[in-house]
Amino acid sequence: xxATRQFCTFSVADMFLGIAVEHVQEVLRYQQMxxxxxxxxxxxxxxxxxxxxxxxxxxxxxxHLPPRPADQLPMNVVLRDRDNAxxxxxxxxxxxxxxxxxxxxxxxxxxxxxxxxxFVGAYKLPKQLLLVLxxxxxxxxxxxxxxxxxxxxx
Amino acid sequence: MLLRAYHEGGQVNIEITDDxxxxxxxxxxxxxxxxxxxxxxxxxxMSDRDAAQLxxxxxxxxxxxxxxxxxxGVGMDVVKTNIERISGTIDLQSELGRGxxxxxxxxxxxxxxxxxxxxxxxxxxxxPQVSLLELVRLEGEExxxxxxxxxxxxxxxLRGKLLPLVYLSERLGLRRDANGEDVVNIxxxxxxDRRFGLVVDKIHDAAEIVVKPLxxxxxxxSEYAGATIMGDGAVALILDVxxxxxxxxxxxxxRDASAQAANANKDAAGASETxxxxxxxxxxxxxxxxxxxxxxxxxAVGTIEQTDGREVVQYRGAILPLIRLTDIFGGGLAESGDLxxxxxxxxxxxxxxxxxxxxxxxxxxxxxxxHGRTSENLLGxxxxxxxxxxxxxxxxxxxxx
Numbered sequence: 001x002x003a004t005r006q007f008c009t010f011s012v013a014d015m016f017l018g019i020a021v022e023h024v025q026e027v028l029r030y031q032q033m034x035x036x037x038x039x040x041x042x043x044x045x046x047x048x049x050x051x052x053x054x055x056x057x058x059x060x061x062x063x064h065l066p067p068r069p070a071d072q073l074p075m076n077v078v079l080r081d082r083d084n085a086x087x088x089x090x091x092x093x094x095x096x097x098x099x100x101x102x103x104x105x106x107x108x109x110x111x112x113x114x115x116x117x118x119f120v121g122a123y124k125l126p127k128q129l130l131l132v133l134x135x136x137x138x139x140x141x142x143x144x145x146x147x148x149x150x151x152x153x154x
Numbered sequence: 155m156l157l158r159a160y161h162e163g164g165q166v167n168i169e170i171t172d173d174x175x176x177x178x179x180x181x182x183x184x185x186x187x188x189x190x191x192x193x194x195x196x197x198x199x200m201s202d203r204d205a206a207q208l209x210x211x212x213x214x215x216x217x218x219x220x221x222x223x224x225x226x227g228v229g230m231d232v233v234k235t236n237i238e239r240i241s242g243t244i245d246l247q248s249e250l251g252r253g254x255x256x257x258x259x260x261x262x263x264x265x266x267x268x269x270x271x272x273x274x275x276x277x278x279x280x281x282p283q284v285s286l287l288e289l290v291r292l293e294g295e296e297x298x299x300x301x302x303x304x305x306x307x308x309x310x311x312l313r314g315k316l317l318p319l320v321y322l323s324e325r326l327g328l329r330r331d332a333n334g335e336d337v338v339n340i341x342x343x344x345x346x347d348r349r350f351g352l353v354v355d356k357i358h359d360a361a362e363i364v365v366k367p368l369x370x371x372x373x374x375x376s377e378y379a380g381a382t383i384m385g386d387g388a389v390a391l392i393l394d395v396x397x398x399x400x401x402x403x404x405x406x407x408x409r410d411a412s413a414q415a416a417n418a419n420k421d422a423a424g425a426s427e428t429x430x431x432x433x434x435x436x437x438x439x440x441x442x443x444x445x446x447x448x449x450x451x452x453x454a455v456g457t458i459e460q461t462d463g464r465e466v467v468q469y470r471g472a473i474l475p476l477i478r479l480t481d482i483f484g485g486g487l488a489e490s491g492d493l494x495x496x497x498x499x500x501x502x503x504x505x506x507x508x509x510x511x512x513x514x515x516x517x518x519x520x521x522x523x524x525h526g527r528t529s530e531n532l533l534g535x536x537x538x539x540x541x542x543x544x545x546x547x548x549x550x551x552x553x554x555x
Contacts, residue, residue: 032388033389034277034381034388034389034390034391035277036372036375036378036391037326037327037328038326038327038375038377039371039372039375043371043372045389046381046389046391047389048383048387048388048389051383052366053366053368053369053381053383053389054369055368055369055371055372057371081369081370082370084369084370086369086371139370139371
């Protein structure tokens with residue numbers, strides 16, 4: 001009986017992703033956001049989470065995927081970041097999955113080079129490949145993308 | 155049950171009032187004696203308020219029945235301990251049969267600042283009031299004419315002094331409210347020695363806001379000092395006035411003219427001075443030392459009156475004689491609805507010099523050169539911003555009045 005790890009899983013476009021469960025504070029449905037003009041493109045806005053101001057990062061932008069369809073509202077995966085909380089905007093929330101560490105694999109070459117370093121590895125599950133994100137890298141000030149065009153965040 | 159919360163005297167006050175049975179102070183006193191917390195004598199002498207405090211003692215309970223959520227005497231003890239742990243106090247007031255009020259006071263550990271809430275294209279931003287000097291609202295005609303341009307940079311003449319303008323929408327890379335053309339809202343701000351006017355779409359209320367820091371992903375944005383949660387739960391960004399000024403490129407040269415004039419006086423012996431550059435017409439450009447300039451004003455042509463062969467205008471409760479520089483130096487002014495007046499004042503009185511277009515205020519090293527023909531009307535001639543400019547001897551001309 002080999003060791004297992006637990007991941008909070010979610011989907012962005014057709015990518016099935018996960019983050020170690022101990023880094024996840026909570027998952028939420030779509031929350032109203034306040035735009036931050038001049039911030040980089042992947043900062044979607046600020047959320048009021050029970051009195052705490054949480055920065056929301058759009059994973060689609062961060063992974064250089066095409067933007068979400070206008071009528072599709074993102075979900076929130078809230079991560080603990082030192083004394084702050086940061087939310088990742090994703091398409092769909094999945095289950096918490098317990099995964100056998102033996103299934104671990106390196107990140108496949110099909111993942112684009114410019115985002116490869118955001119992953120710590122992959123797990124080959126029966127039906128799909130789970131890509132595990134490096135939350136520390138994700139939360140660090142990544143590439144300086146051009147300032148966001150503050151379209152109404154809804 | 156009634157819940158009241160308010161901020162008073164640097165503390166958060168929370169009051170919870172109910173219309174229940176109230177505290178049975180008799181039973182509480184008896185229980186206190188029973189548990190050895192007080193002697194019979196003390197219990198009798200205790201005030202009602204102190205008797206009520208007995209319920210906070212660990213393990214204290216007058217309940218006859220213990221349920222899954224109460225009766226063990228643990229709850230109130232935990233409440234008091236936790237409140238005192240953050241340096242707060244808890245107080246009880248009760249009337250048998252009428253109800254009980256619990257009052258909790260907790261000192262503030264939050265940063266609260268007074269701010270002005272402004273709007274841009276439907277979003278709200280907070281400006282710390284410590285940087286706020288005043289608000290100016292221009293409507294209709296004033297809104298169109300009030301904003302002038304000096305070398306392409308928008309300025310507003312605030313009581314004679316030129317105030318550089320910064321448009322919030324431009325700073326943030328956003329749209330402006332399309333209806334904003336009729337109204338110009340200027341928030342006059344000061345950060346260190348940078349004074350400027352921030353043009354916003356709307357001015358909302360003054361509010362006391364809790365300053366929350368931005369997360370590390372956003373800390374690098376110099377235009378923001380933090381964020382706050384508004385009364386309706388929405389998040390609003392707090393502007394960093396210094397950051398906005400620097401990002402707008404407001405440098406030391408934008409300091410208001412009075413500071414420049416003061417410096418000019420100090421530099422009297424030095425080679426550098428501050429000059430107000432004006433045009434009389436397309437051909438001739440003149441400079442007036444700002445140290446001699448009292449104010450800049452705009453007057454409507456219709457307000458000029460004639461007396462004793464001179465033109466005058468009513469100005470600040472007195473009569474201001476006017477001198478047209480075109481009468482002295484030649485040239486003609488397009489007689490539009492308004493005239494620019496440079497007000498000069500000395501011990502003898504004031505007069506207003508009618509000039510054409512106000513071009514700029516420059517700080518420049520001036521080499522005063524006199525021509526062959528010396529005119530007492532001029533202090534010299536210089537090349538300023540690439541053009542030959544005569545420097546006017548204002549005191550001398552004023553003597554003629």
